[in-house]
Amino acid sequence: MPGHPGGESETIIGNWLKNSGKRDKVVIATKVGEDMGEGRNLKKDYILRACEASLRRLRTDRIDLYQTHFDDEATPPEETMQAYAQLIAAGKVRAIGASNVSPGRLKASLAASQRLGLPRYESLQPLYNLSDRNEFETGYAALCRQERIGVIPYYGLAAGFLTGKYRSAADADRNPARGGRLKKYLDARGLRILKALDDVAARHAALPAQIALAWLIAKPLITAPIVSATSVKQLGEIIKAPELKLPSEDIAALDRAGT
Numbered sequence: 001m002p003g004h005p006g007g008e009s010e011t012i013i014g015n016w017l018k019n020s021g022k023r024d025k026v027v028i029a030t031k032v033g034e035d036m037g038e039g040r041n042l043k044k045d046y047i048l049r050a051c052e053a054s055l056r057r058l059r060t061d062r063i064d065l066y067q068t069h070f071d072d073e074a075t076p077p078e079e080t081m082q083a084y085a086q087l088i089a090a091g092k093v094r095a096i097g098a099s100n101v102s103p104g105r106l107k108a109s110l111a112a113s114q115r116l117g118l119p120r121y122e123s124l125q126p127l128y129n130l131s132d133r134n135e136f137e138t139g140y141a142a143l144c145r146q147e148r149i150g151v152i153p154y155y156g157l158a159a160g161f162l163t164g165k166y167r168s169a170a171d172a173d174r175n176p177a178r179g180g181r182l183k184k185y186l187d188a189r190g191l192r193i194l195k196a197l198d199d200v201a202a203r204h205a206a207l208p209a210q211i212a213l214a215w216l217i218a219k220p221l222i223t224a225p226i227v228s229a230t231s232v233k234q235l236g237e238i239i240k241a242p243e244l245k246l247p248s249e250d251i252a253a254l255d256r257a258g259t
Contacts, residue, residue, distance in 0.1 A: 005036075005037070006034075006036040006037070007036070007053065007054070007057050010030060010054055010057035010058050011057045013028075013058060014057050014058040014059035014060070015059070017058065017059055017060060018059045023060055027064045027065065028058060028060065028062075028063055028064045028065070029063075029064060029065035029066075029067065029097075030054050030058070030063055030065075030066065030067070031066070031067045031068070031069035031099065032046075032047055032050045032051065032054070032066065032067070032068065032069060033068050033069040033070045033071070033072060034069045034070055036050070040070050040071075040072050041072055041075070042068060042071070042072035042075045042079075042080040042083075043072070043075050043079060043080075043083075044079050044080070044082060044083035044086075047080065047083035047084065047087070048083055048086065048087065051063070051066065051087055051092060051093065054066075055092060061091075061092070062091060062092055062093065062094060063092065063093050063094070064094045064095065065094070065095050065096070065097055065123065066084065066087065066093040066095075066096050066097075067096065067097040067098060067099050067123070067125060068080070068096075068097070068098045068099060068100075068101055068121075069099050069100065070099070070100045070101075071100060071101045071102065071105050073105065076112075077105065077108045077109040077111075077112040078112045078116060080109070081109060081112050081113050081116070081118045081119070081120070082116070082118060084096045084118070084119055085118040085119050088119050095119075095122045095123070096119060096120075096121055096122065097121055097122060097123030097124065097125060097150075097152075098121045098123070098124055098125070099124070099125040099126070099154075101124075102139075103139045103140055103143060106121065106124070106140070106143065107143060109121055110147060121149065122149065122150060123149060123150040123151070123152055123223070124140060124144055124149050124150070124151050124152070125151075125152050125153065125154055125226070126140055126151065126153055126154070127153065127154060127155055128151070128153035128154075128155075128216070128222075129153065129155055129156050129157065129158045129162060129212065129216065129225075130158070130162055130193055130197075130212050130215055130216070130254060130257075130258055131158040131161060131162065131185055131189075131190065131193055131258060132155065132158060133258055136151075136153070141221060144221055145221060150223040151221050151222050151223055152222075152223050152224055152225070152226055153216065153222065153225055153226060154226045155226075156212070156213055156216055156225035156226055156227040157209055157212055157213070157227050158185060158212075159181040159182055159185075160175070160182065161182050161185040161186075161190065162193075162194075162197065162208060162209060162212035163207070163208060163209040163212075164194055164197060164198065164201075164207075164208035164209070166182050166185075166186070167186070167191070167194060168186065169183055169186060172186065189258070192257045192258075193254075193257045193258050194208070195257070196253055196254050196256075196257035197211050197212060197254070197257075199253070200246070200250045200253065200254060203250070204244060204246075204250075206240075206244060207237055209237060209238065209241070210237065210238070210240055210241045210244055211244065211246070211250075211254075213225055213227060213238065213241035213242075214241050214242075214244035214245075214246050215246060215251060215254050217241065217242060218245075218246050218251055
């Protein structure tokens, strides 16, 4: 963001960790590879330096899950994986994962790790939710199943669309931060998805957001969806989603709505 050097979230979390004394009760996941003043970069030297900077901001001696944020196709996957291996050997990182990496590069990275006897990506953080399905289901799902890679999808509620709060362009305009992203969902397919969410939510006395997350949780490949809350009230609502066990007919109805 303008006026910020990057890493502010890590600093906030790091200060909380230090003051709370709860480091051993949480799992810390962070990323490397986004532009922090040097462009998107996955070269070995950069990863090692970036990890040290994250550890300082987080005020901890280890990162539980260190993820490739964005790919750097100019860097061979062998070099990137060797950097991660060095961090794991030093105890500074426990496991590694990938996020915005193409299926081809993900496969190449896994192959490089196997060929060189290096740690491999154990998780994938893709865009996946009840509305955004095609890219993951056609490009990544088979590989994740074959390689037993944990999947922790981001935008679990499609930028808030799957909460059911945004059903028209006027609704989207009331949220300047997300309005542009929301409007792409407001078509016939999107309204069909909302109708299915409403129907299933009514049967379970639940909220559309809870049903959308329960649908994700029910998918065999999904380890856990990533979702954000902007208030304590929203957090309380979201936390109830794992308690919902959707029957197969509800999952099928939601599947059909998004096709």
